[in-house]
Amino acid sequence: MNTIKFKYILGLFVIVILVACQQEQKPEYLNHAFLLEKLIKQEDTDGDKKITIEDKGPKRFEFVNQKGVSFLIEGTYQLSNLLQELAITGDDESIDIDKITEKPTDRISRLIKTRFWNNLTRSIDKQGLAKVLEDTKSTTDTLRLYIPHRDTAAAKYFNTLTTEFSKLEVVILPEEITPEYVNKINQKPGILNLAHDAIDKEYKGKLFVVPGGRFNEMYGWDSYFESIGLLIDGRADLAMVMADNFAYQIKHYGKILNANRSYYLTRTQPPFFSSLVKEVYLNNPKVSKEWIAENLKMVIQEYETVWMKKGIRLTNTGLNRFYGEGIGMPPETEEGHFDFELKKYAEKHQLSLEEFKEKYRNRDLIDTELDSYFTHDRSMRESGHDTSNRLDGVCANLNTVGLNSLLYKYETDIAYLIKNVFDNAFEVNGTKYESAIWLLKAEERKKMMNVLMWNEEKGSFYDYDFIIQKQVPVVSATNFYPLWAGICSKKQASVLLEGLFENLVQKGGISGTTDITDKNDPNAPQRQWDYPNGWAPHQMLLWKGLMTYGYDNEAQELIYRWLWTITKNAVNYNGTIPEKYDVVDATHKVYAEYGNVGTEFDYITPSGFGWMNASYQLGLSLLPIDLKNKLDQLIDPDEIFTKTNM
Known part of the structure; x- marks a missing residue:
């Protein structure tokens, strides 16, 4: 044996x-x-x-x-x-x-279409919960999910998952969400629930696309630009559920959120909901009239209750501002982010920096001047431009060109959809709307923008400080949003084009601003939305804006410069596609404030960056074949285009 x-x-x-x-x-x-x-x-x-x-x-x-x-x-x-x-x-x-x-352009575009979008897609349900609840900015082990007060189906579903997800804590939000409540839960951060379907009686969270990198939440204006790329890549299904999630946020949180995190409950973002609904309508022949109706109702609700509420985001000029409500320091920022500013107040109160921060954070010490600074800071973050010297310490006092251009487009988009989809008759909660009403609103807004923001001598729109009743003569990419929204006269468009090339067009694309760094203080932080950095949404809006006014050649030059920057960096740096670029040096090596999300990965970037991916797909769809061929050869844009406009 x-x-x-x-x-x-x-x-x-x-x-x-x-x-x-x-x-x-x-x-x-x-x-x-x-x-x-x-x-x-x-x-x-x-x-x-x-x-x-x-x-x-x-x-x-x-x-x-x-x-x-x-x-x-x-x-x-x-x-x-x-x-x-x-x-x-x-x-x-x-x-x-x-x-x-x-070829580089084919490879980058293919990976975006077949790999990156899928890797950026999330859902808040059993299948996607663990990934979505991750928050690199949180130090707690608790995975907290906040459910709207009236979403009883979600509350019932997620409470059944607490035994399976041991770290999951389900919190039901109060019916009224106040800044005081949000401040109270800042030490208990978590994700905010989004829309869902009931498929065969099973709860399924509606999908959404995140920006990339460390982000696992749905961001406001990122979602619109991502959807442009999704529609180009045949993913109308994802663009549509992004809109559905916008509608859910308006219904349950009162606004389209900066992002669906608890500490963003008092902030919205630049308004692009009407543009998203219109883009889906124009690019998806299978979209139903019922889907458009449901989302258009929420577009109108957002316009009336978020943007046109007097004393909050509607000012006495008849124009709008960003206004991030809330109390104290924005909690999502990295430790030390505000030290440059807080040192001034610590010295004022004869405290060490750490002592002052602790007392101020706990509201044991109240400084109204600093409270005002943080109102401006939250408003700047609501604008999506976090951060910029253009808005730092003053944002809540500004009727910005960018915001009012976007709201003008809301008004004209709503008019367009009512006329073309609903035969000029649309009803919301018993109120009947015709396109003429919205066109009149748009005309009134354009008139006030021309009175308060247009500077004939400089040939530019400028943000208007309604407190001191003066224009703010800072050149930024947002000054050119009227091109995209269709506000400009032909003459204005012509001089804006000249100003754009003279002030903001760089070797690698359009910079966020001219150089507005504080030269008198060598310790002043460099702001990531300012010169020399360029961002995808600015490029995309201005390309389309120039083409709206017939400046196709100029738009193609700007497209080429931007895509050349993306392609060159991807070719030379293992496929890297980050959230932003230094467009002066045409490099992804940007170290301002938060670094550059999307540059840290092993072997292959899993997802690029949402709106950067979209800008690439949009740019390629607009670029003629001869320039695409030059792009694959990485021919320097300055060898192709004359500098007569620069």
């Missing part, structure tokens, strides 16, 4: 050894992990798990594919493509050599 057991065990041992030997003898081209390690060891000389132009390897690697065919891969771009493909392809899949040699 012992002999039989010994022989059996010996036989198993021999089998194990034989299998191990076979694995050791397995050809390297069938073992992607082995190839990946070999490639990294040779080419990733700085050890960041990427192959970039900064690595000092030989930049040539012999690669044998699944069929035993040998290829010599050379250069940063193709080597980084090989690295990416090895990282995402299993041993049983063949490496597609065409993906390694793929």
Whole structure:
């Protein structure tokens, strides 16, 4: 018996050894992990798990594919493509050599369409809960989910999940959400629930797309720009549920939120809901009249209850401002973010910085001047431009060109949809609306913008400070929103075009502002929405704005400059697609304030960045083939375009 057991065990041992030997003898081209390690060891000389132009390897690697065919891969771009493909392809899949040699624009666009959008998609339900509840800005282990007071179906569903998700805490919000309540729960941060469907009587959270990187929440204006890219890529389904989630937020939280986190409950974001509904209508022939009606009702509700509420966001000029309600310091910022400003007040109260912050945070010490500063700061964050010297310390006092352009577009979009979808008759809660009413509102707004914001001498719109009753002569990308909204006369459009190229067009695209850094204080923080940085939403709006007025050639130049910046950085830096760029130096190496989300990853970027992805897809859809070919060759834009306009 012992002999039989010994022989059996010996036989198993021999089998194990034989299998191990076979694995050791397995050809390297069938073992992607082995190839990946070999490639990294040779080419990733700085050890960041990427192959970039900064690595000092030989930049040539012999690669044998699944069929035993040998290829010599050379250069940063193709080597980084090989690295990416090895990282995402299993041993049983063949490496597609065409993906390694793929033209840059085709590769970036393909990955956005087939990989990035899916990786950015979330849902708040059993399937997506763990991912969504993550918050890198929170130090607590508790995963807190806030449910609107009237959403009883959600409360019932998520309470059943608390046994399965041990760290989950379900909190029902009060019927009335006040700034005092929000301040009270700032130490208990969590996610705010979004819309859901009941599919076969099963609760399913409606999908939404997040910006990228550390973000797992749905952001306000990001969602509109992402939806532009989604519609181009045939994902109208995602664009539509983004609108449904906007409607849910208005119904249950009173506004489209800065993002669906508890500490954003007192803030909205730049209004793009009407634009989203209109884009879906124009680009999705399958959209139903009922869907448009439901969402248009909520667009009108948001317009009337959020933006046109006197004394809050509607000012005595008849124009609007951003106004982030709330108490104390915005809690979502990183530790130390406000130290530059708070030091002044600590000295004023003869306290150390840490002592002052603790007392102010707990409201043991109240400083009305500092409270006013934070009202402006929250308003600046509501504007989406967090942060900018243009708005710092003054935002709540401004009728901004950008906001009033967006609300003008609300008024004309609502008129358009009522006329073209509902035969000029639309009813909301017993109130009947015709397109003429909304066109009159738009005309009145345009008139006041021209009176208060248009500067004939400078040939520009400027933000208007209604407290001191003066224009603020700062040149920013938002000054040119009237082009996108269709507010300008032909003459205004012509001089705006000249001013845009003279002041904001840089080598790599449009900068957020001219250089408005405080030159008198070397310690003044650089603001990420200011010069020299450029952002996707500004590019997208101004491209379309210029084309609206017939400036197609100029728009194509700006598209090329921006896409060249994205493409060049992706080619040279392992596919990197971040949230913003320094458009003066045309680089993703931006270190202002929060760094640059989307630059930290291993082997392959999982998702790029939402509105950056969308800007790429929109830009490619508008760029003629000859410029696309030049883009694939990374030809410097200054070699293509004359500088007569710059």
